[in-house]
Amino acid sequence: MGMRPSNGYETPTAERSTGGMMRATVNRAILCLMLLGLLALPSMAMSGGPPAETDNDGIDGNGDLTVRYGCTCHNNGAPSDRSVVMITGVPVMYGLDETYQYTITVADSLSLSGGDGNNKAGFLLSSAGMGAFTWADGQDIREAEKAPGDVSHSAIDSDGIWFLNWTAPTEDVGAVSFWLAGNSVDGSGVPDEGDYWNLLSFTVNAPGTIDSGDDAATLETRTISVGDYDTLFLIEESDAEKEAERQAALSLRIYEQGNLLYWTSLVALIVGAVVQKEILERRYDEAPEFLATELAYPQAIRSGLIGVAAFAVGVRWMASDASISFPPDSIVEEGTRTFDLTSFAIGCAFFISAWAAYSVYRTVLAARAEPQIKDTL
Structure with a gap:
């Protein structure tokens, strides 16, 4: 008689309790998202440009510009x-x-x-x-x-x-x-x-x-x-910038020294071959092949003029303060890397002058040589 009948009335109460807990959880999640959004508004607004007044950014301010x-x-x-x-x-x-x-x-x-x-x-x-x-x-x-x-x-x-x-x-x-x-x-x-x-x-x-x-x-x-x-x-260069500059200077120095060694060796080989030829001709009493006078004079004059012109150009380049670069500074934009060829150009001018002078010397020897039978036929 004192027992409460079990008629199923407790089930709806449990469902309402569960539903209320779920709604409370959803509401708290929505509130958290809204707060995060409000906190993000200042930074989002700033990314598109600052406000005109200091109190328009959502942070305390006095309305100052x-x-x-x-x-x-x-x-x-x-x-x-x-x-x-x-x-x-x-x-x-x-x-x-x-x-x-x-x-x-x-x-x-x-x-x-x-x-x-x-x-x-x-x-x-x-x-x-x-x-x-x-x-x-x-x-x-x-x-x-x-x-x-x-x-x-x-x-x-x-x-x-x-x-x-x-x-x-x-x-x-x-x-x-x-x-x-x-x-x-x-x-x-x-x-x-x-x-x-x-x-x-x-x-x-x-x-x-x-x-x-x-x-x-x-x-x-x-x-x-x-x-x-x-x-x-007083900006100081970073270690990376210093290393890049050092590598560039090292590369340029290797390039310049390599060029100097190459051209010096080439000139030494040519001069050595010429000297050797002169020594062998004198040892074996040989002379250049005979060259007729009517051919020797024009050839000697041409070589002489080339030698004088090349020598004059070399002296002028040596006396000038202007540098010879490639590509020329006049046809490239400012800041473009160019190579200084002044020393190379001066060396070439004097080498051409010396070679032309040697050509005149050989022409004179050929004109003075005794004609052979094949030269008189």
């Missing part, structure tokens, strides 16, 4: 000299509606000096709306977010170099100030202390502020940079 106050999401908000930021092509004074080509370089100073540093970079450039920026397709540059007059990278770049143009205003607006922010990141996808950034600012003078009579060098474009001093001005 990123290009002027830096990337608060990297390196704990502090700038670093390890991030080298450089811009070239900057004029001292702009001309109205004139276009200048800027080259922006952002890199880790450790990578520049041959070490294992960060190899991805980005930038943000502003002229406060003065003038206009343009760029070619494929430069991974875009209009900055919420700052139509500014430009930034559109994708993280591996070499940290971008080319763009700045066209000056069409009227005199006074001096134009520029701000450039650059960061060198480790590519981990998380803005942490392994990323480095730096700031650079400069001013371009208004038209007419520099007299045309001033030194022309002050009117040319310039390079402005910020970062580790040793990297910018």
Whole structure:
């Protein structure tokens, strides 16, 4: 009488308990995925270019302009000299509606000096709306977010170099100030202390502020940079670069010594053969075959003129400071490797001169020889 009948009512309760546990597990998984997605948003946004203000990246900020106050999401908000930021092509004074080509370089100073540093970079450039920026397709540059007059990278770049143009205003607006922010990141996808950034600012003078009579060098474009001093001005070659340079020097020295040995040996063999011939002719009282006078004179004159001309050319090349290279410097691009043939050319000129003189000597001997029966027939 006191026992509860077993009528199957406990089964639905167990099913509800199991279903509730599964729903709780799914909800927790969804929550974790949402949190991971929110954490990834700053790095994903940065990869397509930095925000215009420091509080648009999802991290604490005061709404300051990123290009002027830096990337608060990297390196704990502090700038670093390890991030080298450089811009070239900057004029001292702009001309109205004139276009200048800027080259922006952002890199880790450790990578520049041959070490294992960060190899991805980005930038943000502003002229406060003065003038206009343009760029070619494929430069991974875009209009900055919420700052139509500014430009930034559109994708993280591996070499940290971008080319763009700045066209000056069409009227005199006074001096134009520029701000450039650059960061060198480790590519981990998380803005942490392994990323480095730096700031650079400069001013371009208004038209007419520099007299045309001033030194022309002050009117040319310039390079402005910020970062580790040793990297910018005292870069040391890495061990690999030093070894490559040593191998190149060794190869060139072997090439030059091999050429010197080859041509010296060839000339020695020719001169030795000639001397031997002269000695044997005198020992056995032999002489060159008879050559008629009407043939000997023209031949001697030709050889003499060739000898004099070759000697004059050799002396002129010796007195000249210009080098003889192959391919000639005038037909190759700057930086193309050429071979210095000055010594070889001078040696050839004097050898030809000596051989022509020996030809004159042999012609004279042949003209003085006694004619044989076969020569008179």
